[in-house]
Amino acid sequence: MRIYATVVYLFLYVPIGLIVLFSFNAGRHASELRGLSIQWYGKALSNPFAGDAFFTSLEIAFIVAILSSLMGTAAALALQSMKGPLRVILDGLIYISIMIPGIVIGIATLVALVTVFDFFNPLLATLWPEGYTPPKLHMGYASVIAAHTLFTMSLVIIIVRARIAGMDRALIEASMDLYASPWRTFYQVTLPQIYPAILAGFLLSFTFSFDDFIISFFVAGPNTTLPVYIFASIRRGITPEVNAIGTMVLAGSLSLLIVAQFFMRDGRRRAKVN
Amino acid sequence: MSKNSDKQITSKQFMRQLWRYKRGSISRREFLGVTGLGMATAVMGAAIPSLLPQKSWASTDLGDRLVFSTWPNYWNQANLDEFTANTGVNIQVNAFGSNEEMLAKLQAGGTGWDVFVPTNYTISNYVELGLIQELDLSRIPNYDASANNPKFAGPATVNGKVYCVPKNWGTTGFIINSNKITSGPKSWKDFFEVTKGEGSGHTIVHDYQLTTIGAALCALGYSFNSIDPNELAEAEAVLIESKPHLFAITSDYQPGMRSGDAWMSICWNGDATQLHNDLPEMQYVIASDGGEIWTDFYAIPAEAPHLDAAYAFLNYMQDPAVQARDAEAHGYAPTDARAIALQPASLATDPILHPAEELMNGLEFGAAQTLTDPNRAELIARFKSA
Amino acid sequence: MAALLAPTTLWFLVMLIMPLIVILIFSFGERAAVGGYGGGFTFEQYANLPARLKAFQNTLTYAPLGTLLSLLVAYPLAYFLALKVDRRFKLVLLVLVIVPFWTSLLIRTYAWIYILGGRGIPTILEWIGIEGVRLINTPTAVLIGIVYGYLPLMVFPVYVSLEKLDKSLLEASNDLGGNSFKTFLQITLPLSMPGIATGCMLVFILLMGEFLIPAFLGGGKVFFIGNAMVDLFLQSRNWPFGSAVAATLVVIMLITVSIYMRLAMRNKTGADQSLM
Numbered sequence: 001m002r003i004y005a006t007v008v009y010l011f012l013y014v015p016i017g018l019i020v021l022f023s024f025n026a027g028r029h030a031s032e033l034r035g036l037s038i039q040w041y042g043k044a045l046s047n048p049f050a051g052d053a054f055f056t057s058l059e060i061a062f063i064v065a066i067l068s069s070l071m072g073t074a075a076a077l078a079l080q081s082m083k084g085p086l087r088v089i090l091d092g093l094i095y096i097s098i099m100i101p102g103i104v105i106g107i108a109t110l111v112a113l114v115t116v117f118d119f120f121n122p123l124l125a126t127l128w129p130e131g132y133t134p135p136k137l138h139m140g141y142a143s144v145i146a147a148h149t150l151f152t153m154s155l156v157i158i159i160v161r162a163r164i165a166g167m168d169r170a171l172i173e174a175s176m177d178l179y180a181s182p183w184r185t186f187y188q189v190t191l192p193q194i195y196p197a198i199l200a201g202f203l204l205s206f207t208f209s210f211d212d213f214i215i216s217f218f219v220a221g222p223n224t225t226l227p228v229y230i231f232a233s234i235r236r237g238i239t240p241e242v243n244a245i246g247t248m249v250l251a252g253s254l255s256l257l258i259v260a261q262f263f264m265r266d267g268r269r270r271a272k273v274n
Numbered sequence: 275m276s277k278n279s280d281k282q283i284t285s286k287q288f289m290r291q292l293w294r295y296k297r298g299s300i301s302r303r304e305f306l307g308v309t310g311l312g313m314a315t316a317v318m319g320a321a322i323p324s325l326l327p328q329k330s331w332a333s334t335d336l337g338d339r340l341v342f343s344t345w346p347n348y349w350n351q352a353n354l355d356e357f358t359a360n361t362g363v364n365i366q367v368n369a370f371g372s373n374e375e376m377l378a379k380l381q382a383g384g385t386g387w388d389v390f391v392p393t394n395y396t397i398s399n400y401v402e403l404g405l406i407q408e409l410d411l412s413r414i415p416n417y418d419a420s421a422n423n424p425k426f427a428g429p430a431t432v433n434g435k436v437y438c439v440p441k442n443w444g445t446t447g448f449i450i451n452s453n454k455i456t457s458g459p460k461s462w463k464d465f466f467e468v469t470k471g472e473g474s475g476h477t478i479v480h481d482y483q484l485t486t487i488g489a490a491l492c493a494l495g496y497s498f499n500s501i502d503p504n505e506l507a508e509a510e511a512v513l514i515e516s517k518p519h520l521f522a523i524t525s526d527y528q529p530g531m532r533s534g535d536a537w538m539s540i541c542w543n544g545d546a547t548q549l550h551n552d553l554p555e556m557q558y559v560i561a562s563d564g565g566e567i568w569t570d571f572y573a574i575p576a577e578a579p580h581l582d583a584a585y586a587f588l589n590y591m592q593d594p595a596v597q598a599r600d601a602e603a604h605g606y607a608p609t610d611a612r613a614i615a616l617q618p619a620s621l622a623t624d625p626i627l628h629p630a631e632e633l634m635n636g637l638e639f640g641a642a643q644t645l646t647d648p649n650r651a652e653l654i655a656r657f658k659s660a
Numbered sequence: 661m662a663a664l665l666a667p668t669t670l671w672f673l674v675m676l677i678m679p680l681i682v683i684l685i686f687s688f689g690e691r692a693a694v695g696g697y698g699g700g701f702t703f704e705q706y707a708n709l710p711a712r713l714k715a716f717q718n719t720l721t722y723a724p725l726g727t728l729l730s731l732l733v734a735y736p737l738a739y740f741l742a743l744k745v746d747r748r749f750k751l752v753l754l755v756l757v758i759v760p761f762w763t764s765l766l767i768r769t770y771a772w773i774y775i776l777g778g779r780g781i782p783t784i785l786e787w788i789g790i791e792g793v794r795l796i797n798t799p800t801a802v803l804i805g806i807v808y809g810y811l812p813l814m815v816f817p818v819y820v821s822l823e824k825l826d827k828s829l830l831e832a833s834n835d836l837g838g839n840s841f842k843t844f845l846q847i848t849l850p851l852s853m854p855g856i857a858t859g860c861m862l863v864f865i866l867l868m869g870e871f872l873i874p875a876f877l878g879g880g881k882v883f884f885i886g887n888a889m890v891d892l893f894l895q896s897r898n899w900p901f902g903s904a905v906a907a908t909l910v911v912i913m914l915i916t917v918s919i920y921m922r923l924a925m926r927n928k929t930g931a932d933q934s935l936m
Contacts, residue, residue, distance in 0.1 A: 001736070001739075001740050001744055002740070002744075004736055004737070004740070005736075005737055005740045005741075005753075008733065008737050008811075009756065011808065012756075012757070012760050012808070012811065013760070014775070015760075015768050015771035015772060015775065015808070016759075016760055016763060016768070016771075018771045018774065018775070019763060019767055019768070019771050070667075071667045071668050071671065072668070074664040074665070074667070074668070075664065075665055075667075075668040077664060078664035078665045079665070090665070090668075090669070090672075093672045093676060093677075096676065096914070097672070097676050098865075099865055099913055099914070099917050100676075100869075100910055100913065101865065101866070101868050101869020101870075101886070101909065101913070102866075102869055103869040103871055103886045103889060103890070104683075104869060104889075104906050104909060104910060105679070107683075107889060107893055107902065107906055108679035108680060108682065108683045108906065109675065109679050110893075111679070111682055111683060111686060111697075111893075111899060111903065112678055112679040112682040112683075115682060115697075146671070146674070146675050147675060149671065149675075150671060150672075150675040150676055153668060153671060157668070207761075211761070211764060211765060213764075213765065213766060213872065214869070214871055214872070214886075218893075226764070227764050227765075227766055230764050230766045230767060231766055234766060234767075234770055242767060243767065246763040246764055246767040247763070249762065249763060249764070250759070250762050250763045253759075253762040254759065254762070257755065
């Protein structure tokens with residue numbers, strides 16, 4: 001059993017090890033190791049496109065995570081006490097949006113938005129006052145965020161709903177009986193119980209959006225996200241620069257995790273003291 | 275750097291600066307300076323001094339970026355680095371494996387490209403669809419039309435207007451690893467025979483319509499550019515029959531050839547020079563039963579976001595010395611006689627790059643209708659998913 | 661109440677229903693002369709679907725097979741982590757399963773090109789006397805890539821269901837003379853079914869739309885529907901046919917996942933209630 005686990009961990013980590021090893025490659029080609037150097041880290045850090053792509057991804061993932069947790073939680077709460085055909089329809093839509101592969105979402109969004117834009121852009125141009133450049137709708141931040149949020153919002157709804165289902169409803173009813181306002185009930189009774197689920201949904205949404213390639217590939221327009229940038233770099237012959245970017249992202253998330261762990265432990269200790 | 279940089283910046287100030295930067299009311303350099311990020315970049319950059327862009331020759335502000343879409347292994351990094359060092363314009367290179375893919379991206383819109391590299395047979399289509407700009411040649415003084423052979427530069431002019439400037443010309447044949455393929459294939463007919471024979475499991479064909487379908491058509495004795503449905507059906511049969519014997523269907527064939535996984539591939543002659551120079555057993559063959567001769571151009575998409583930088587880049591790339599260096603890196607022959615004159619004799623007379631006229635007699639320029647022909651498009655897609 | 665649902669409903673309308681309707685309309689259209697959508701009403705695109713039969717077959721073979729393989733590799737690991745590991749190391753070992761997820765899937769998959777390529781495993785095999793093995797650009801390579809890419813997604817749900825397992829049950833079974841294999845078959849496995857169901861569904865859904873892994877490790881030779889669709893939109897620019905393929909994929913997904921859910925629910929073992 002232990003040997004088996006070791007083999008699986010090796011399977012998981014040999015490619016990662018290669019990525020990290022080649023990021024220190026002194027040579028130009030990712031495949032041949034020619035001495036060690038940190039030059040590709042310098043190159044990656046001073047490359048404004050890689051930086052832009054990283055910050056674009058970060059920004060998009062952050063907005064997606066916030067939108068999804070807000071809308072998803074709101075919807076989960078509303079759906080909880082809802083019956084009838086609308087509930088059935090919405091449940092169906094949640095289920096479909098989780099189930100449709102990302103590639104279909106990407107393509108369908110691209111095709112639909114291009115069609116809509118082609119319709120509205122000439123219209124905008126004719127409506128706009130003479131002498132001013134009319135605004136032009138095109139793919140970009142908004143389309144990526146909207147497409148990612150479709151999936152992640154449904155994810156949050158499902159996670160939060162599961163949590164609500166396991167929640168003690170007697171508390172809410174008691175709160176209502178004591179004439180607390182719905183807002184106060186939510187804030188003081190419901191929220192503390194469901195916030196772990198919201199947090200989990202937030203993190204999942206962020207991770208999904210940050211690592212998504214296929215949807216962004218179709219709908220990002222000129223705003224290159226990090227995975228799309230990496231895809232393009234790989235196609236022009238992978239250099240160790242891409243490995244350096246991958247290693248830095250890995251190191252970044254690892255240190256975040258360690259920090260989070262530290263804070264959690266700290267929080268637990270303080271809770272104990274109190 | 276501004277005097278602010280030696281003071282600590284608060285997170286609020288940082289966000290304010292970030293938004294100003296996003297809105298474009300301050301430059302990147304100012305932003306980096308004020309936020310102290312410049313220090314971090316400088317420390318890393320100091321390890322490799324040439325990476326820090328220095329403005330020296332730009333007379334007007336060109337901005338700091340340019341998005342350049344081209345083919346794999348088709349540029350000299352030293353040239354791009356020099357352009358960046360001289361203008362402060364950083365270049366993002368996107369590589370594409372086919373004209374069809376570039377067209378699809380441009381048709382969907384919002385590419386963000388400033389300069390791209392189309393092949394002769396696509397240009398009239400791009401013009402018709404309004405996807406590329408007419409060039410203002412006064413902004414490209416380095417371009418000398420008279421130095422370019424009209425045979426190669428011709429397709430740049432559509433309806434009397436110039437839409438592109440030429441980059442390189444070349445031929446499409448195939449490459450063999452002569453250590454592994456010993457029967458000495460000479461034609462596309464031989465190519466497909468070898469694919470099913472000693473090259474089985476080790477042959478690569480391109481993943482787009484023009485050359486792969488063209489090769490099969492030539493093997494059957496038809497025109498490289500045929501759009502005749504019956505001839506195409508025969509070509510499809512040839513391709514489908516060879517599919518189980520292929521190593522891969524890709525236009526990025528160098529990695530496979532270099533690693534020894536692939537022994538034979540449809541190949542452009544400059545890539546053949548690159549491979550042959552590193553590995554002498556790599557032999558380029560211009561097929562005796564036909565094939566492609568082509569010119570690639572630089573063009574500016576209609577919606578290019580960084581127009582000034584695009585023109586500066588085109589002008590820089592037309593400099594004969596820059597062209598010669600470019601050609602040195604990727605091996606393709608320039609169309610510009612001034613650049614050829616600057617090349618080392620070994621390149622200027624290289625038989626792969628400048629084959630004897632009689633070898634090229636059977637070659638055809640790609641025809642515009644192949645790009646948009648629905649049957650060819652569906653044939654290649656069907657072949658790939660077969 | 662309505663205000664709480666309004667944003668979600670709007671999102672579904674604009675980002676789900678509208679695109680699906682557009683795809684449906686386009687799938688009955690004709691390709692424009694230069695590519696794209698050219699209007700019209702025809703069943704031609706659906707009639708042409710058999711031209712992508714192989715891509716559908718590949719997907720419908722390798723998606724379930726990949727799911728099964730992931731499960732076979734993941735289950736013993738999850739079992740080990742849930743039941744055999746000392747508490748102190750549990751968290752670290754669990755985190756180590758997710759960490760690979762934090763480098764881009766693209767880079768991780770690309771690393772496999774070198775491992776499976778001529779200079780990787782085949783060379784090592786040659787040293788020990790096994791010659792002529794080809795891995796890269798074969799279905800095997802794609803399956804290895806799939807298991808590698810989706811292993812953590814399988815390990816976690818299974819781990820969670822095994823972790824919840826009442827250990828006294830296992831002890832009781834052993835006390836009553838059941839051997840450990842029998843205990844596994846009669847108690848552990850049935851009780852971990854919800855986790856298995858959830859993990860399998862997650863991986864299966866993702867695999868049905870997979871593009872990257874076959875593109876990188878299949879060399880254009882192991883084509884999934886995802887690859888066929890990217891090809892139709894980004895090379896042949898045949899929007900109507902691409903739309904028909906996409907619409908068909910959605911229908912296949914609806915049918916297979918519904919059947920799966922129904923079966924899972926009926927067996928009471930259930931797709932994890934928390935998921936649906």
